[in-house]
Amino acid sequence: xxxxxxxxxxxxDSSSCWKRKAVDSLLxxxxxxxxxxxxxxxxxxxxxxxxxxxxxxxxxxxxSVRRPSWFGVSxxxxxxxxxxxxxxxxxxxxxxxxxxxxxxxxxxxxRWTLAPSSGDPLTSDLLSAEVTVCDRxxxxxxxxxxxxxxxxxxxRFGLSTTGLTNFLLTQQxxxxxxxxxKGGQGCEGFMCTESDGGVTDSSxxxxxxxxMCLTCAGLEVTRVALVDSSGRCxxxxxxxxxxxxxxxxxxxxxxxxxxxxxxxCEDALAALHLAQYFIRKGPRKVVEDHLEDLWDLxxxxxxxxxxxISSKRHSSPLRFGHALSRSGxxxxxxGGSVETSGSLSNQQCRRHRCSSDRExxxxxxxxxxxxxxSVLQFSSFRNTLNQTAAMETHLQxxxxxxxxxxxxxxxxxxxxxxxxxxxxxxxxxxHLRTVRLLHYTHEVHAExxxxxxxxxxxxxEHLNGLQINGCIIKARRPVHELCLDLDERxxxxxxxxxxxxxxxxxxxxxxxxxxxxxxxxxxxxGAIQCVTSAAEHAGKRGRHAFxxxxxxxxxxxxxxxxxxxxxxxxxxxxxxxxxHMTSWTRPVTTETSPDTSEQGEECDERLLERQMKKxxxxxxxxxxxxxxxxxxxxxxxGHRSDGVDHPGLCFIHIKQST
Numbered sequence: 150x151x152x153x154x155x156x157x158x159x160x161x162d163s164s165s166c167w168k169r170k171a172v173d174s175l176l177x178x179x180x181x182x183x184x185x186x187x188x189x190x191x192x193x194x195x196x197x198x199x200x201x202x203x204x205x206x207x208x209x210x211x212x213s214v215r216r217p218s219w220f221g222v223s224x225x226x227x228x229x230x231x232x233x234x235x236x237x238x239x240x241x242x243x244x245x246x247x248x249x250x251x252x253x254x255x256x257x258x259x260r261w262t263l264a265p266s267s268g269d270p271l272t273s274d275l276l277s278a279e280v281t282v283c284d285r286x287x288x289x290x291x292x293x294x295x296x297x298x299x300x301x302x303x304x305r306f307g308l309s310t311t312g313l314t315n316f317l318l319t320q321q322x323x324x325x326x327x328x329x330x331k332g333g334q335g336c337e338g339f340m341c342t343e344s345d346g347g348v349t350d351s352s353x354x355x356x357x358x359x360x361m362c363l364t365c366a367g368l369e370v371t372r373v374a375l376v377d378s379s380g381r382c383x384x385x386x387x388x389x390x391x392x393x394x395x396x397x398x399x400x401x402x403x404x405x406x407x408x409x410x411x412x413x414c415e416d417a418l419a420a421l422h423l424a425q426y427f428i429r430k431g432p433r434k435v436v437e438d439h440l441e442d443l444w445d446l447x448x449x450x451x452x453x454x455x456x457x458i459s460s461k462r463h464s465s466p467l468r469f470g471h472a473l474s475r476s477g478x479x480x481x482x483x484g485g486s487v488e489t490s491g492s493l494s495n496q497q498c499r500r501h502r503c504s505s506d507r508e509x510x511x512x513x514x515x516x517x518x519x520x521x522x523s524v525l526q527f528s529s530f531r532n533t534l535n536q537t538a539a540m541e542t543h544l545q546x547x548x549x550x551x552x553x554x555x556x557x558x559x560x561x562x563x564x565x566x567x568x569x570x571x572x573x574x575x576x577x578x579x580h581l582r583t584v585r586l587l588h589y590t591h592e593v594h595a596e597x598x599x600x601x602x603x604x605x606x607x608x609x610e611h612l613n614g615l616q617i618n619g620c621i622i623k624a625r626r627p628v629h630e631l632c633l634d635l636d637e638r639x640x641x642x643x644x645x646x647x648x649x650x651x652x653x654x655x656x657x658x659x660x661x662x663x664x665x666x667x668x669x670x671x672x673x674x675g676a677i678q679c680v681t682s683a684a685e686h687a688g689k690r691g692r693h694a695f696x697x698x699x700x701x702x703x704x705x706x707x708x709x710x711x712x713x714x715x716x717x718x719x720x721x722x723x724x725x726x727x728x729h730m731t732s733w734t735r736p737v738t739t740e741t742s743p744d745t746s747e748q749g750e751e752c753d754e755r756l757l758e759r760q761m762k763k764x765x766x767x768x769x770x771x772x773x774x775x776x777x778x779x780x781x782x783x784x785x786x787g788h789r790s791d792g793v794d795h796p797g798l799c800f801i802h803i804k805q806s807t
Contacts, residue, residue, distance in 0.1 A: 193262045194219075194799050199232075199782065202801075204280050204469055206230050206780055207521055211476035212467070215281050218314045218349040227803060229779040232524045233771060234484075235764055237531030237540070238785040239265075239795040240730075241547045246761040248641050252769035253783060253800055260647060262729045263797035265787030275524070276470030276480065276498055297440070302432050310431030312350025316424075354378045356421030358413040364392035374413035376421055382414045470498060473522070481516060483509045484526025505529065510767050514774050527767060530760050544788060544795050552598065553632055554639075555582070555605050558625050560594030562586075563618040571595045574622075577656040578611065578720060579604015579693055592620075602725040603653035604693070606639065611720060643723045649701040650678070651724035652708055655693045656717060657682075667714050671696055674710075675703025681728070695724055775804045 201217045206227055208214045240262060243250060297303055329336045360372035369390035376382050427435055481499045503509045506527045513525055534543055568584045575581060580600040587594045599605045612624040626632050657667050668680060675698050682694035698704045712719040768783060775781055780803050787797030
């Protein structure tokens with residue numbers, strides 16, 4: 150067989166297992182890459198990720214700062230960066246008071262979970278942070294032997310040892326090397342897999358090899374092998390070509406004396422090892438070690454006068470504030486407790502202490518056009534909270550109120566009912582977090598907490614009227630003042646811009662083949678972009694999945710149809726959980742320490758809602774003042790205390806003309 154072996158640089162998947170990716174490839178071609186920001190639904194940003202983005206946008210033209218691998222939007226026209234920090238807010242606050250955050254939920258096209266961090270490094274350490282510079286042009290200009298200075302590998306990749314993302318092919322390079330690219334000539338019948346997010350330096354690397362046979366139409370693929378980063382073969386399958394085989398191309402031997410033809414697993418492993426070797430060693434070391442045996446060139450002995458490598462240039466780290474000033478740019482920090490590194494001059498950064506959030510907005514409107522980077526800190530909510538309740542107690546209350554949305558009471562149940570019976574009864578609707586039997590009522594009932602809002606919603610729709618041993622089951626929400634407007638809040642989440650193309654499907658078969666066949670039935674409603682399902686256990690698929698269509702009309706059509714596959718009826722509803730969250734709530738601990746309970750005065754709900762509404766209005770005012778092509782970032786920092794993390798949120802949008 151004729152072998153076509155390529156390292157799987159273009160086949161890297163950023164986070165999920167290969168089997169899940171195979172399911173996605175069966176469903177449909179993914180949505181073509183557009184000018185938008187998108188990550189894997191379960192990816193979490195850190196403050197460092199946000200800082201790296203700020204470094205890249207402001208310094209990319211002057212210092213060739215490396216582009217963050219997760220940032221997937223065209224940035225040629227972006228000229229300024231504005232960051233708003235809503236001090237004291239968490240992800241739970243945003244979804245608890247979702248209805249009042251009109252500007253945040255509608256103006257920003259990307260929303261990601263943000264890992265909380267101790268302190269406030271975004272405002273205190275941003276300017277003094279070290280910048281990662283990847284200036285290949287400067288590296289190749291240093292004095293080197295001509296054989297290396299003009300070597301194509303050095304000219305293409307530079308001298309530094311860098312990560313995986315530095316060696317990926319661009320789309321233009323893939324087309325030139327005749328890789329199949331969506332929309333390319335001859336690729337009309339291809340199906341594409343969709344990565345869970347941008348490729349990063351820590352993404353898994355795969356080796357791929359295809360064996361070819363000669364048919365009347367030319368060379369066609371007849372066998373495919375894939376090995377993972379450890380060298381384990383995860384796929385080795387024969388492929389039947391559409392045309393009759395004329396020549397199997399088996400003439401005599403490559404791998405060993407005892408084998409006939411080619412072994413695609415060994416070829417894929419060889420390609421993988423070559424790619425790993427190149428990444429590990431780096432371009433310069435590879436060229437130096439193999440200049441003679443691979444390229445038939447000689448490299449002279451090292452001469453200190455010839456190798457003026459940029460050691461001086463890297464002797465001291467480049468700080469962001471100095472790089473910003475050196476490029477003729479400046480920054481402004483506005484807020485009530487603005488603190489930045491004292492080693493930086495006022496020419497590099499203007500600090501303006503403001504007595505209120507209102508003053509922050511007023512000052513910013515006056516200076517908006519004077520600075521490349523502006524960081525605004527709104528502290529009114531934290532100040533209000535410090536005066537009324539302890540932060541830990543307040544966050545506990547917010548999480549409990551969110552969890553109430555996932556709680557149902559189910560009953561009456563037979564007197565001998567068990568938690569196992571309740572699990573079996575409700576598993577068709579969604580994954581359960583907890584089940585608690587209530588025996589102190591007149592008849593046995595169960596308190597059930599779902600992991601996702603969708604599970605509780607489907608149970609309400611499908612469980613009422615079900616009979617078990619003469620008991621007619623009802624499902625109802627808690628009777629509580631916080632649940633009185635729950636239907637309106639659920640409707641708002643259904644209309645969340647992040648969820649318009651997303652549906653939730655339950656009661657899927659856990660057997661892999663049947664599971665995939667059932668998911669394929671949703672192609673009748675339109676092209677599917679990706680599928681997110683629960684983690685696999687013992688070779689089984691989760692019974693519940695989120696399906697993202699390419700257009701909102703497809704999602705709407707799928708929700709309005711009853712699907713019966715064999716004797717299994719699938720339950721479908723609009724997605725209510727945003728794609729960046731793995732579950733709607735996390736377990737809530739109801740125990741409090743004595744110190745906490747003493748400070749546990751409950752905040753006035755109306756006061757908190759007014760504070761949220763004011764913050765959102767100020768975000769809207771700042772956004773309207775931004776210039777066109779300004780990158781706007783809004784940070785809800787989250788909270789970390791005593792080992793308990795309350796994640797934050799990061800909103801990102803590039804302002805365009807309306």
